Amino acid sequence: MSVQSTTPRPVAANSVWPQLESLLPQVTKPIQYVGGELGAVVKDWDAAAVRWALMYPDAYEVGLPNQGVQILYEVLNELPDVLAERTYAVWPDLEKLMRAHRVPQFTVDAHRPVRDFDVFGISFATELGYTNLLTAIDLAGIPLLAADRTDADPVVLAGGHAAFNPEPIADFIDAAVLGDGEEAVLEITAIVREWKAEGCPGGRDELLLRLARTESVYVPRFYDVDYLPDGRIQRVVPNRADVPFRVHKRTTMDLDAWPYPKKPLVPLAETVHERYAVEIFRGCTRGCRFCQAGMITRPVRERSITTVGQMVQEGLEFSGFHEVGLLSLSSADHSEIGDMCSGLAEQYAGTNVSLSLPSTRVDAFNIDLAQELSRNGRRTGLTFAPEGGSERIRKVINKMVSKDDLIRTVVTAYTNGWRQVKLYFMCGLPTETDDDVLEIADMAHEVIRAGRAATGSKDIRCTVSIGGFVPKPHTPFQWAAMERPEVIDGRLKLLKQAINADRSLGRAIGFRYHDGEPSLIEGLLSRGDRRVGAVIRKVWENGGRFDGWSEHFSYQRWVDAAAEVLPAFGVDLDWYTTRERDELEVLPWDHLDSGLDKDWLWQDWQDSLSEYEQDDCRWTPCFDCGVCPAMDTEIQIGPTGKKLLPLTPVNGLKLPAGTQQ
Amino acid sequence: MPIAFSQGFTPHPKISYASAAPTGVGSEAEYLEIGLREPVDPARLRDALDAALSPGLDVLDAVEAAGGSLADRIEASRWRIELPDVDPAALERAVTAFTAAGEIQVERMTKQGRRTFDARAAVIAIDMLPPSETPSGEPAVPCAILEVVVRQVTPSVRPDDVLSGLRVVAGLEPPVPPRVTRLAQGTLTAQGEIVDPLDADRDGATIGER
Ligand code: B12
Ligand code: SF4
Numbered sequence: 001m002s003v004q005s006t007t008p009r010p011v012a013a014n015s016v017w018p019q020l021e022s023l024l025p026q027v028t029k030p031i032q033y034v035g036g037e038l039g040a041v042v043k044d045w046d047a048a049a050v051r052w053a054l055m056y057p058d059a060y061e062v063g064l065p066n067q068g069v070q071i072l073y074e075v076l077n078e079l080p081d082v083l084a085e086r087t088y089a090v091w092p093d094l095e096k097l098m099r100a101h102r103v104p105q106f107t108v109d110a111h112r113p114v115r116d117f118d119v120f121g122i123s124f125a126t127e128l129g130y131t132n133l134l135t136a137i138d139l140a141g142i143p144l145l146a147a148d149r150t151d152a153d154p155v156v157l158a159g160g161h162a163a164f165n166p167e168p169i170a171d172f173i174d175a176a177v178l179g180d181g182e183e184a185v186l187e188i189t190a191i192v193r194e195w196k197a198e199g200c201p202g203g204r205d206e207l208l209l210r211l212a213r214t215e216s217v218y219v220p221r222f223y224d225v226d227y228l229p230d231g232r233i234q235r236v237v238p239n240r241a242d243v244p245f246r247v248h249k250r251t252t253m254d255l256d257a258w259p260y261p262k263k264p265l266v267p268l269a270e271t272v273h274e275r276y277a278v279e280i281f282r283g284c285t286r287g288c289r290f291c292q293a294g295m296i297t298r299p300v301r302e303r304s305i306t307t308v309g310q311m312v313q314e315g316l317e318f319s320g321f322h323e324v325g326l327l328s329l330s331s332a333d334h335s336e337i338g339d340m341c342s343g344l345a346e347q348y349a350g351t352n353v354s355l356s357l358p359s360t361r362v363d364a365f366n367i368d369l370a371q372e373l374s375r376n377g378r379r380t381g382l383t384f385a386p387e388g389g390s391e392r393i394r395k396v397i398n399k400m401v402s403k404d405d406l407i408r409t410v411v412t413a414y415t416n417g418w419r420q421v422k423l424y425f426m427c428g429l430p431t432e433t434d435d436d437v438l439e440i441a442d443m444a445h446e447v448i449r450a451g452r453a454a455t456g457s458k459d460i461r462c463t464v465s466i467g468g469f470v471p472k473p474h475t476p477f478q479w480a481a482m483e484r485p486e487v488i489d490g491r492l493k494l495l496k497q498a499i500n501a502d503r504s505l506g507r508a509i510g511f512r513y514h515d516g517e518p519s520l521i522e523g524l525l526s527r528g529d530r531r532v533g534a535v536i537r538k539v540w541e542n543g544g545r546f547d548g549w550s551e552h553f554s555y556q557r558w559v560d561a562a563a564e565v566l567p568a569f570g571v572d573l574d575w576y577t578t579r580e581r582d583e584l585e586v587l588p589w590d591h592l593d594s595g596l597d598k599d600w601l602w603q604d605w606q607d608s609l610s611e612y613e614q615d616d617c618r619w620t621p622c623f624d625c626g627v628c629p630a631m632d633t634e635i636q637i638g639p640t641g642k643k644l645l646p647l648t649p650v651n652g653l654k655l656p657a658g659t660q661q
Numbered sequence: 662m663p664i665a666f667s668q669g670f671t672p673h674p675k676i677s678y679a680s681a682a683p684t685g686v687g688s689e690a691e692y693l694e695i696g697l698r699e700p701v702d703p704a705r706l707r708d709a710l711d712a713a714l715s716p717g718l719d720v721l722d723a724v725e726a727a728g729g730s731l732a733d734r735i736e737a738s739r740w741r742i743e744l745p746d747v748d749p750a751a752l753e754r755a756v757t758a759f760t761a762a763g764e765i766q767v768e769r770m771t772k773q774g775r776r777t778f779d780a781r782a783a784v785i786a787i788d789m790l791p792p793s794e795t796p797s798g799e800p801a802v803p804c805a806i807l808e809v810v811v812r813q814v815t816p817s818v819r820p821d822d823v824l825s826g827l828r829v830v831a832g833l834e835p836p837v838p839p840r841v842t843r844l845a846q847g848t849l850t851a852q853g854e855i856v857d858p859l860d861a862d863r864d865g866a867t868i869g870e871r
Binding site: 022025026030034036038040320352 | 713714715716718
């Protein structure tokens with residue numbers, strides 16, 4: 001051999017690697033626990049003043065590509081005196097071995113025990129990660145209840161969309177951040193740094209107090225919840241003088257100033273997405289009434305075409321990925337999406353780089369974009385999301401698309417060579433009847449009929465994919481009753497029959513659905529209050545893990561746990577899910593400020609019931625949802641008028657910076 | 662890296678691995694072939710790959726292929742198997758029984774389901790080492806060490822199959838998971854030595870001819 005082995009694996013002083021390594025051959029996909037990905041950072045423990053462990057509470061294959069965690073990881077690690085490492089949910093096979101061999105929850109970067117860190121930040125994209133939070137805290141050796149923790153424990157901090165109502169996990173977390181994290185983590189870091197430099201005066205309580213005083217970090221222990229005799233909340237009030245009555249969300253303005261991720265992680269194991277993803281804008285004001293993401297991320301802030309172009313170039317160069325995802329809530333709405341797609345397609349023509357865009361808007365423009373994106377030969381399926389089956393229900397949810405438009409768009413896709421189109425719908429929407437759902441069948445039939453006529457071919461398909469509606473906090477539907485799972489399942493059965501009533505058309509239509517039961521539990525968790533924490537704990541004690549995975553989720557376990565603990569509070573599962581709330585009820589998240597004016601939300605809920613549609617404030621005058629004045633923000637959109645310059649792709653071998661040549 | 666892609670609807674980068682070590686096994690001798698769009702300096706390619714890969718995945722050398730298939734040059738592997746908490750005397754008895762046997766049927770789950778095959782014939786050499794030679798740097802625990810040379814056959818006989826064989830012939834049951842490392846693989850000389858499969862390509866004359 002001409003060259004000696006160069007890099008022995010560095011083992012950190014507090015690493016659990018020596019104990020962990022011998023367990024790995026006994027578990028499935030051990031590579032997910034070894035770390036060392038391109039883009040991963042390992043820093044000197046003793047040189048760091050503030051140390052963060054960041055978690056995505058799902059398996060590595062889902063968690064690694066998560067943008068939120070990657071961004072915060074990079075923002076934090078760019079600070080010389082700060083260290084951030086990542087941890088993911090371990091599968092039950094490893095959990096069992098870790099318990100037997102006393103190996104604590106560890107980070108994948110340097111395999112350090114999570115309990116050794118100052119802050120343990122968890123990113124909740126979905127409420128179904130709550131049981132995995134408990135596993136991680138418990139495996140880490142951190143007391144499950146925040147009240148039992150000492151100065152030896154990290155601050156357990158929740159973030160991500162679900163943190164807009166963290167009440168169900170209020171007993172288990174020390175703090176939560178609502179909204180964008182880039183600046184929030186820097187501010188929290190500064191507070192922790194200063195408190196530690198002062199010698200940790202006042203211990204944990206003082207640190208949490210300092211965080212709470214920012215008015216943008218929610219510390220549940222500083223708020224008391226009082227209940228009325230009928231189980232509703234009477235009020236939520238601070239239990240000490242110096243914390244704010246309401247905690248406000250964070251908004252990162254000027255996305256061009258935050259071009260992350262710059263150094264995307266490249267997984268060694270297989271993951272759900274292996275691509276370089278760039279958010280092209282944040283926020284969405286289309287105003288779909290079921291959509292929490294659209295409501296809580298206002299206003300719209302675009303990243304400019306030139307910054308996107310530069311991020312793509314540098315991100316691909318760093319990572320070697322062959323796919324670029326242009327992310328946002330409704331990517332086709334970017335003011336310069338056309339130039340962006342054609343510019344990128346041009347730049348990467350003749351290479352193996354493909355572009356993708358999670359586009360859900362139903363119009364011909366989307367097909368043009370899709371054409372542009374499939375220039376390099378790859379033609380993945382097209383997805384459209386009308387969400388509601390009938391014109392009437394689409395008015396209720398404010399998804400403005402007509403049946404004719406939809407059919408015209410899909411037919412254009414077929415005539416342009418697409419063979420497979422996916423249509424997304426929801427079932428269980430407010431005011432929905434059997435007829436609303438059955439219209440989905442008509443729509444699908446017509447799509448196939450028109451598609452066959454236009455292409456003269458029988459070789460076209462569409463897939464109807466249906467999810468259960470879950471009412472979410474901070475949306476106009478936060479007051480709505482959920483439909484019972486039996487009713488949902490009944491409607492889906494009727495729909496399936498209606499689709500197959502015509503054998504010839506039915507054969508060309510795929511039907512995929514989630515049954516109603518998991519949605520009901522999501523509904524319990526999304527609009528739950530602190531009493532729901534006892535249900536989560538019971539489910540977890542009874543073995544609940546990975547609730548986002550149908551093969552692990554047990555509806556019965558949740559129903560049983562709810563029946564066991566909720567009656568003591570005078571409420572039950574139905575009370576949280578299938579009950580409609582009235583205007584004056586205090587909602588568990590009323591003290592958490594997403595900027596949306598509660599009166600405006602109520603008005604939008606009433607408009608919904610009278611099937612009145614709401615426009616988009618990007619193109620029509622402001623309709624006073626409350627966010628911009630409350631948060632001191634503004635809409636930031638183009639067009640900038642700039643174009644992406646042709647770029648000469650560097651051919652040949654590239655050596656990473658710092659490599660000897 | 663100017664890597665070449667396969668043709669077709671979903672192009673794949675041209676990489677092929679020759680007899681990769683099983684999951685959970687260490688290795689100091691893995692080989693792979695990469696198809697490139699244009700010639701590059703092998704030393705620089707080595708540097709670029711090594712820099713991109715994780716610590717512990719070290720690219721030691723790259724040579725330009727002179728032709729022929731790499732897989733054809735992988736005739737045998739040498740493995741080191743460390744067996745912590747195994748009594749060396751018990752291992753010695755097991756090895757003696759293993760060597761004396763003509764054929765040892767073992768079972769393993771493969772992608773095609775459960776299969777039974779002979780784990781003896783492919784084993785060219787099986788030797789015990791003095792315990793001091795642990796390459797993995799583990800703290801000194803009582804540990805018996807084996808080195809085996811196994812011929813590349815189908816279905817492949819892996820270190821765990823050799824251990825299954827030791828259990829079949831002598832009831833050897835390691836109390837803790839063994840630590841296995843591949844030390845070398847390549848062509849096999851008449852003397853039973855393993856030769857680096859890239860040696861053939863290192864001959865300057867061969868490259869010059871292309
Ligand atoms: C890519 C994507 C996926 C990928 C996720 C890959 C991955 N591992 O991340 C896949 C396809 C797997 C996926 C699956 C699902 N998704 Co999805 N997904 C998206 C999408 C398009 C982008 C997400 C993203 O990267 N955003 C950008 C990042 C930077 O934002 P972020 O994660 O929120 O992070 C910021 C802040 O929240 C905060 N933050 C985050 N974590 C933390 C932690 C701390 C401690 C702090 C302080 C701050 C903080 O800081 C970050 C930077 O500002 C969004 C739509 C969108 N544009 O957001 C939908 C979206 C998030 N998904 C959604 C849903 C419903 C799902 C599923 C539940 C669908 C299903 N029924 O199966 C699953 C759940 C998967 C799971 N188990 O987590 C919804 C969420 C609904 C809601 N909240 O109302 C969204 C909003 C789409 C929508 N319009 O409905 N999804
Ligand atoms: S288009 Fe509708 S569903 Fe999509 S993000 Fe915007 S508001 Fe939400």
